[in-house]
Amino acid sequence: MRAVLKGVGVLAAAVACAAVFGIGIPLVWVWLASQFQTTTGQGIGMFPATLVIVGPLACYIALVVLAGRFRFSQPADARREPQRMAWNRSRDEIRQRARYTTTFEQIVLTSILIVGFGFEVWYFGFAHCSSAMCFG
Numbered sequence: 001m002r003a004v005l006k007g008v009g010v011l012a013a014a015v016a017c018a019a020v021f022g023i024g025i026p027l028v029w030v031w032l033a034s035q036f037q038t039t040t041g042q043g044i045g046m047f048p049a050t051l052v053i054v055g056p057l058a059c060y061i062a063l064v065v066l067a068g069r070f071r072f073s074q075p076a077d078a079r080r081e082p083q084r085m086a087w088n089r090s091r092d093e094i095r096q097r098a099r100y101t102t103t104f105e106q107i108v109l110t111s112i113l114i115v116g117f118g119f120e121v122w123y124f125g126f127a128h129c130s131s132a133m134c135f136g
Helices: 002-036 046-069 091-096 103-125 131-135
Strands: none
């Protein structure tokens, strides 16, 4: 029962992260760039284009740096001894040691899969662009 609740919690957190980081951040930067756009029509200025490209990237880099500062919990037996390089371990040690994934890593990986799948569904199902623009 505890594993099911943890799985539901991870999935709920992953959906929330996917919504914020996959949809929210890019839309905020597109809206911000639209506030600096001075021309109408098909053209776009260099500053708004730079905001749309660099803004989300800067947010994601800041998120990685911020998340890297926190130490997320691991099972007690995964923290016992210092990690050695792969070439310096015996085969038995590699075979016996299990790779533990933290809850934070599970949330991030699941949200990345959700965003990727959502993009594929949108692109191939709802984008409706001509074949010359999309594929060539």
